[in-house]
Each structure stands twice: as C-alpha cells, then as structure tokens.
Amino acid sequence: MRYSILQLARQALGRHxxxxxxxxxxxxxxxxxxxxxxxxxxxxxxAYYLAKVHGITNVALVERGWIGGGNAGRNxxxxxxNYALPGNEPFYEWSMKLWEGLEQDLNYNAMVSQRGVxxxxxxxxxxxxxxxxxxxxxxxxxxxxxxxxxxxxxxAPFLDFDNARFPIQGGLLQARGGTARHDAVNWGYxxxxxxxxxxxxxxxxxxxxxxxxxxxxxxxxTSRGTIRAGKVxxxxxxxxxxxxxxxxxRLPIESHVLQAFVSEGLKPLIPGVITFGAGHFYISQxxxxxxxxxxxxxxxxxxAQRGNLxxxxxxxxxxxxxxxxxxxxxxxxxxxxxxxxxMDGSPIIDRTPIDGLYLNAGWCYGGFKxxxxxxxxFAHLLAxxxxxxxxxxxxLDRFRTGHMIDEKGAGAQANLH
Amino acid sequence: xxxxxxxxxxxxxxxxxxxxxxxxxxPASDLxxxxxxxxxxxxxxxxxxxxxxxxxxxxxxxxxxxxxxTRDTITHDIAGxxxxxxxxxx
Ligand SMILES: Cc1cc2nc3c(=O)[nH]c(=O)nc-3n(C[C@H](O)[C@H](O)[C@H](O)COP(=O)(O)OP(=O)(O)OC[C@H]3O[C@@H](n4cnc5c(N)ncnc54)[C@H](O)[C@@H]3O)c2cc1C
Ligand SMILES: [Zn+2]
Numbered sequence: 001m002r003y004s005i006l007q008l009a010r011q012a013l014g015r016h017x018x019x020x021x022x023x024x025x026x027x028x029x030x031x032x033x034x035x036x037x038x039x040x041x042x043x044x045x046x047a048y049y050l051a052k053v054h055g056i057t058n059v060a061l062v063e064r065g066w067i068g069g070g071n072a073g074r075n076x077x078x079x080x081x082n083y084a085l086p087g088n089e090p091f092y093e094w095s096m097k098l099w100e101g102l103e104q105d106l107n108y109n110a111m112v113s114q115r116g117v118x119x120x121x122x123x124x125x126x127x128x129x130x131x132x133x134x135x136x137x138x139x140x141x142x143x144x145x146x147x148x149x150x151x152x153x154x155x156a157p158f159l160d161f162d163n164a165r166f167p168i169q170g171g172l173l174q175a176r177g178g179t180a181r182h183d184a185v186n187w188g189y190x191x192x193x194x195x196x197x198x199x200x201x202x203x204x205x206x207x208x209x210x211x212x213x214x215x216x217x218x219x220x221x222t223s224r225g226t227i228r229a230g231k232v233x234x235x236x237x238x239x240x241x242x243x244x245x246x247x248x249x250r251l252p253i254e255s256h257v258l259q260a261f262v263s264e265g266l267k268p269l270i271p272g273v274i275t276f277g278a279g280h281f282y283i284s285q286x287x288x289x290x291x292x293x294x295x296x297x298x299x300x301x302x303x304a305q306r307g308n309l310x311x312x313x314x315x316x317x318x319x320x321x322x323x324x325x326x327x328x329x330x331x332x333x334x335x336x337x338x339x340x341x342x343m344d345g346s347p348i349i350d351r352t353p354i355d356g357l358y359l360n361a362g363w364c365y366g367g368f369k370x371x372x373x374x375x376x377x378f379a380h381l382l383a384x385x386x387x388x389x390x391x392x393x394x395x396l397d398r399f400r401t402g403h404m405i406d407e408k409g410a411g412a413q414a415n416l417h
Numbered sequence: 418x419x420x421x422x423x424x425x426x427x428x429x430x431x432x433x434x435x436x437x438x439x440x441x442x443x444p445a446s447d448l449x450x451x452x453x454x455x456x457x458x459x460x461x462x463x464x465x466x467x468x469x470x471x472x473x474x475x476x477x478x479x480x481x482x483x484x485x486x487t488r489d490t491i492t493h494d495i496a497g498x499x500x501x502x503x504x505x506x507x
Contacts (some may be wrong), residue, residue: 241464255490310430310431
C-alpha cells in the first residue's frame with residue numbers, strides 16, 4: 001500500500017480500518033541467496049538496497065528480538081557529515097545525500113529534519129582545529145560555516161558565553177546536518193525491503209554457523225532452525241564479537257555502554273543540535289518537545305543495556321556548564337545501548353577471512369547517521385565482493401597493516417592509535 | 418558499581434580509573450624477533466566476552482593500587498578483586 005494524502009483520505013472515509021501491517025512477519029524458509037544477521041538500521045538498509053539496487057530479492061534478515069530493539073531505536077538520532085579524513089568524508093556525505101532523498105525513496109516519513117549541527121569551540125587551538133575540519137569538508141564539496149561568537153549568540157542566546165573557564169568563541173555549523181526519527185527509519189526500511197520480497201524474520205537468534213568442508217560459511221543455525229545461505233552478512237552492532245566468535249573470529253572490537261537522556265516536553269527551545277566543545281555533552285530537541293541529550297560512554301566493557309550514575313552526573317554537569325537554563329528541567333527517562341567500539345573509532349565494512357561471511361561493525365556511538373550509506377555499501381559488498389568506492393578505507397585488516405582511520409582519537413581506549 | 422578493593426574495602430567505582438581487559442600480555446619487544454603479529458594481537462584483538470570478564474582498574478583516589486577485578490559484563494556484578502601484581506584472580 002502506497003502512503004499518500006489520497007490514501008489517508010480514503011482510509012479516513014473507511015474509519016481507518018483498512019490499514020494493513022507495514023511489513024510481512026515472515027517465517028524462515030530453508031535457504032536464501034543472502035542472509036543478513038541483525039535487524040538494526042544497518043541490516044535493514046542493507047537488505048533493502050540488495051533488493052532495490054542489485055535486484056537480489058531472495059534475502060532474509062534475521063533478528064533475535066524485534067527490529068529496531070537495539071541501538072537503532074536507542075540512539076539520539078543525530079545525522080551529519082562533518083568529518084575531516086578522506087577515508088570518512090565521502091562515505092558520510094553519501095549517507096547525508098541518501099538521507100535527503102530517503103523519505104521519497106522509501107515512501108515513508110522518517111522525519112528527517114535538517115535543523116543544523118553546531119559544534120562549539122572554546123579556545124584558539126580549538127578554533128584552528130575546527131577551521132581545518134571545515135576546510136577539509138569543503139575540499140570534499142561539503143558546505144559548512146565557521147561562526148564567531150556573535151553569530152552563535154544569534155542562534156542560541158541562552159548559552160553561557162562568558163563562562164570563565166570555557167568561554168564560547170564560536171562554532172562550526174553544518175546547516176545540512178540535523179536529526180531523523182530513528183524508529184521510523186527502521187520501519188521505513190523494513191516496509192520497503194519487505195515489499196520487494198525480503199523476508200524479515202524476528203525472534204530468530206543466530207546461535208552458530210553452518211560450514212562446509214573447506215570452512216566456508218554456508219548458512220546459519222538459529223533458534224528457529226537452520227537456514228542455508230549463499231552469503232551471510234553480520235550487522236549485529238554491540239553483539240559483533242559474541243556472534244563472530246561462533247565462527248572462530250577474534251575482532252578489534254570492545255562492547256561498551258552509552259547512555260542517553262530525555263527531558264519532559266517543552267516548547268521549542270533549542271534550534272538544532274548543539275555540542276559542547278569543552279566536555280562531552282550534546283543536545284537537541286525532539287519534535288515532541290523533549291530535550292534529547294547525552295555524553296560519554298561509561299568507559300568499561302559492558303553488554304548491559306544500562307549504565308551507571310557517574311556518567312549521568314557527568315552529562316548533567318556538562319549541560320549545566322553549557323546552558324544553565326536547563327537546570328530546572330526535569331529528566332524523564334534514561335537508557336543505554338551496547339556499542340561495538342572499534343579500536344580506532346571507525347567502522348568496518350569488509351569481507352572476513354572466512355569465505356561466505358561478511359562484516360559490518362565497529363560503528364561506535366556514531367552509526368545512526370551512517371545507516372543509509374552503511375546499508376548501501378554493505379549491499380554493494382555482498383552483491384559484488386568488492387567494496388563500494390566510498391567505503392574502501394573500512395578494511396578489517398587495517399589494524400594489522402597500520403592503516404587506522406584516526407578521525408578523532410576516539411575508540412574503545414584513546415591510547416590505541 | 419562498587420569495587421571491593423583488597424586494601425581499602427568496598428568503594429564507589431568513580432574512585433577508579435579504568436584500564437580495560439586484563440588478559441592481553443605485552444609480547445617481548447626485542448628488535449631481533451619479528452613479532453608484528455604478536456603485537457597486533459596484543460594491541461587490537463579482544464575476546465570481548467559477554468559474561469565473566471577480568472579487567473584492570475586503578476584505585477586513583479584511594480590506595481593507588483592496580484586491581485584485577487572479576488566482573489560480569491552482562492549484569493555488572495562484581496565477584497571479586499585482587500591486587501594486579503599478585504597475579505591472576507582465581
Ligand atoms: C545512547 C546512544 C546514542 C547514540 N546516538 C547516536 C547519534 O546521535 N548519531 C549517530 O549517528 N549514532 C548514534 N548512536 C550509534 C548508533 O545508534 C549505532 O551505531 C547504530 O544504530 C548501530 O547499527 P544498527 O542500527 O544496525 O545496530 P542495532 O540496532 O544495535 O542492530 C543490531 C541488531 O542485531 C541483533 N542481534 C544481535 N545478536 C544477534 C543474533 N545472534 N542473532 C540475530 N540478531 C542479533 C540485535 O538484537 C539488534 O537488533 C548512538 C547509540 C547509542 C546507544
Ligand atoms: Zn584501594
């Protein structure tokens with residue numbers, strides 16, 4: 001069923017009894033050309049682009065819980081393409097371009113909102129670093145603006161500009177950045193993939209791999225039986241090490257918990273996404289009015305989808321230092337997600353040393369914005385056995401060969417690259 | 418989380434600095450042997466288990482000992498801690 005204003009009118013006349021489910025709830029068949037493991041945004045997008053771009057529709061996506069129950073439904077929904085390194089910027093800009101056409105392509109309202117992403121700086125060296133990043137972006141054909149304090153003041157007069165320790169000197173603005181509604185992104189990809197013939201199989205946990213005599217992966221063992229597969233693609237985010245270990249792989253990944261927070265609903269207050277340059281704090285306001293904010297990972301290895309209080313305190317301190325006006329806002333909810341922290345903070349979209357097994361992982365806390373391009377490039381890799389031109393740097397063996405992608409000195413621990 | 422420091426007793430985790438997985442052992446780094454593979458393994462590859470795990474915590478705001486903590490990564494339950502220099506926890 002196509003969604004449109006006419007459809008809405010027709011359904012209204014029928015008292016909204018005619019809406020069907022958005023996608024088929026499929027049961028596993030014996031085998032598929034390609035099985036994708038993990039029903040987060042990346043797996044769903046890969047399944048969709050396999051069908052749409054490469055015409056491969058004999059595809060199953062298996063998810064151990066419900067689609068979007070992982071990080072795809074837990075993130076703070078920021079999308080941007082303000083990266084500096086040649087290995088990253090073309091990829092994230094490709095993702096941004098896909099975001100810009102996503103709703104028309106999927107026929108689904110993903111609430112993509114290009115309300116701007118503003119990274120603040122608080123010192124001269126930080127201004128230099130942002131100027132350099134902005135120049136690198138422009139060299140890649142991506143627009144951005146270096147704002148001085150007055151220009152920032154016009155956008156966000158409520159910030160603590162004259163803070164004695166961290167005065168706000170300006171910011172780097174990517175006006176095309178913004179937010180999208182994470183659940184709608186998952187549902188939109190699921191619906192569009194399902195309509196093209198992809199089987200979306202929920203409550204189906206992969207518990208092992210079927211291997212042939214040569215060791216190649218030829219299927220997956222699941223809680224709902226064995227499924228044969230020509231190729232298997234892993235997109236299980238925080239569970240990557242755990243699932244890959246069942247194929248005997250050890251990876252340059254640690255799982256860590258990241259928390260996020262939302263306040264009670266307020267009238268429009270915060271114009272776009274704002275990040276604090278002197279501490280780890282970032283904030284935006286959802287269309288429902290809640291302030292959505294977060295900060296650092298808790299910092300210790302974790303598979304628990306919840307964090308601890310020290311980080312809650314740290315995030316709130318960052319918020320108070322940046323915008324004291326939020327001090328009397330009440331926090332409504334907090335939650336955590338388990339992320340696949342790669343050792344250089346950059347992702348992996350590559351074949352594995354095992355034939356038939358492909359890997360999409362290492363997205364750390366920045367994989368939501370990558371969802372469309374990650375799906376696009378993973379589908380390209382699965383279909384062609386060669387990396388997409390924007391994802392050639394995301395090699396699994398780069399840690400062995402010394403080709404780390406050191407965008408921000410992030411990653412599980414800052415001393416490893 | 419509260420960490421049972423063998424020296425100071427049960428203390429809030431925010432008194433500690435986290436170092437990570439206790440399992441990797443730094444390979445000998447004599448220039449004669451080509452140990453690039455061992456170094457790669459030590460620096461980057463991790464078991465990253467879901468469940469029982471041993472990690473290193475430094476009691477920065479306490480006795481300043483390095484501890485080897487036995488912790489469950491799914492529940493955050495801490496089973497025990499020993500001084501890191503005393504060798505592996507049981
Ligand atoms: C609190 C928080 C805030 C974030 N904020 C942002 C942000 O603002 N911007 C941004 O770009 N990124 C952000 N991220 C990161 C982003 O959410 C992730 O990088 C991205 O969602 C990961 O890809 P995914 O959507 O495919 O993962 P997930 O949604 O986690 O998908 C993985 C799926 O695999 C399934 N799975 C696991 N094991 C198995 C198995 N054995 N069998 C079958 N299925 C299995 C899981 O159930 C899960 O549904 C944030 C993350 C968190 C936790
Ligand atoms: Zn102590």
